[in-house]
Amino acid sequence: MILETTIIIIYSIALLLIFFYAIAQLNLLFNYISAQKKEDNSPQLDFNNPDEIPYVTIQLPVYNELYVMERLLDNIAKIEYPKDKLEIQVLDDSTDETVATTAAQIEKIKAQGLDIIHICRSNREGFKAGALKEGLKIAKGEYIAIFDADFLPNKNWLLQTIPHFKDQQIGVVQTRWAHINRNYSTLTKIQAFALDAHFTLEQVGRNSKGHFINFNGTAGVWRKACILDAGNWEGDTLTEDLDLSYRAQLKNWKFKYLEDVETPAELPVVISAARSQQFRWNKGGAENFRKMMFKVLKSKNISAKTKMHGLLHLLNSTMFLNVLIVAILSIPMLYIKNEYAHLKNYFYVMSFFVISTLIFFVCYWFMFKKIYGSSLKNFIQYIGLFFTFFSIAMGFSLHNSIAVLEGHFGKRSDFVRTPKFNINKVTDSWKGNKYLKKNISAHVIIEGILMLYFAFGMYSAFVVGDQGGDFGLFPFHLMLFLGFGFVFFKSLTSKA
Secondary structure, three states, rough: HHHHHHHHHHHHHHHHHHHHHHHHHHHHHHHHHHHHHOOOOOOOOOOHHHHHOEEEEEEEEEOOOOOOOHHHHHOOOOOOOOOHHHEEEEEEEOOHHHHHHHHHHHHHHHOOEEEEEEEEOOOOOOHHHHHHHHHHHHOEEEEEEEEOOEEEOOOOOOHHHHHHHOOEEEEEEEEEEEEOOOOOHHHHHHHHHHHHHHHHHHHHHHHOOOOOOOOOOOOOEEEEEHHHHOOOOOOOOOOOHHHHHHHHOOOEEEEEEEEEEEEEEEHHHHHOHHHHHHHHHHHHHHHHHHHHHHHHHHHHOOOHHHHHHHHHOOHHHHHHHHHHHHHHHHHHHHHHHHHHHHHHHHHHHHHHHHHHHHHHHHHHHHHHHHHHHOHHHHHHHHHHHHHHHHHHHHOHHHHHHHHHHHHHHHHOOOOOOOOOOOOOOOOOOOOOOOOOOOOOOOHHHHHHHHHHHHHHHHHHHHHHOOOOOOOOOOOHHHHHHHHHHHHHHHHHHOOO
């Protein structure tokens, strides 16, 4: 009975943590809804008055971006802003042939009268954070706009964002990511779904009530003084953007999130690329929890509710670990439930996962209908997309849990960039991308084993109990089977 008791306790704790996270998401939904009723009082700048126009530096941190570098520079060169108040820094840590091709393209852009410089480091110390810090040393701008290589800001982007800095307390203006290849595949659709939830529900829900949000690493602008006041960029976590965001807000800088300003970008189209991105984000989140937890708790400048939302924000990625625990233990729990009849009422009480799923379903629907509309056709489409997203997210739970555990235990690892593809339409091909990994990790084999494990879970539904089976967990195990199967087979087949 000791083993059974241990399983029940661990399972219950994980379920409760997921439930508390779902309740926090529900609170963000209420915040989001109330924020929609507020009037837009965006400040304006007189761009005809040279004395009112601030100097801006655009930083482009890049590393071996063969497929998107030309597109990036062509797009940035079209940005509308007074040329005498704009500087572009190409922070190029590349080690391949793109160094030469980028240099040649920069010379062509210079001929157009733009102030653009090519900064190449001899080493990648600090990775992206190190490159940004290096460029900041000589940046002319009072404000620093940052774009990753796969982002394509609209030409009026600076005109939409810079005016918000008229409020002297604003340290960062962040815009919403859009997706130029959302409908390329199932993988891109579920990535877009997850990111849309973050960039509507979470960012607006937190920002509208003054809770901490994060600069998302790209598609945003920093006040240079804010970066320096917060301690500058640091490369001791894999999510330097989240790190600096919290340090800045702990020093009372305000962040402004612009839901209505979209910045188009490209989603990873191959699962190995999505894996590397997910690993970095989830490990970085856990690293920042270790780094920032006590600073948030000890801060005397923020409310208890902001502290709670801040800690849950930093623990976002840890939810994957709880999901994995619940998933693995759900099959032993199925047998325990049917072996110990006196525990039946306990299992009714512990149906938190169903309630949590319903909360997520409601929360994400508000996000979906804001973007696509609330027609019956869109709702039916949403149902399918939600359960596809939920299944594949659970399929990523092993991979992301390993990242989370490494982050919490302080295991150091290099910043692994996400390969870019220059994919704009369904007919574009990613095959032949030289930056893709060709090996299959041991994690993939374990994911295949877990797929079979949850197939056993579905089989178990038919054989446990005295009344012809117990199908309460069957939908859960089916989603897990499909999710791990998707991740496993895509990882096997999506190699360069």
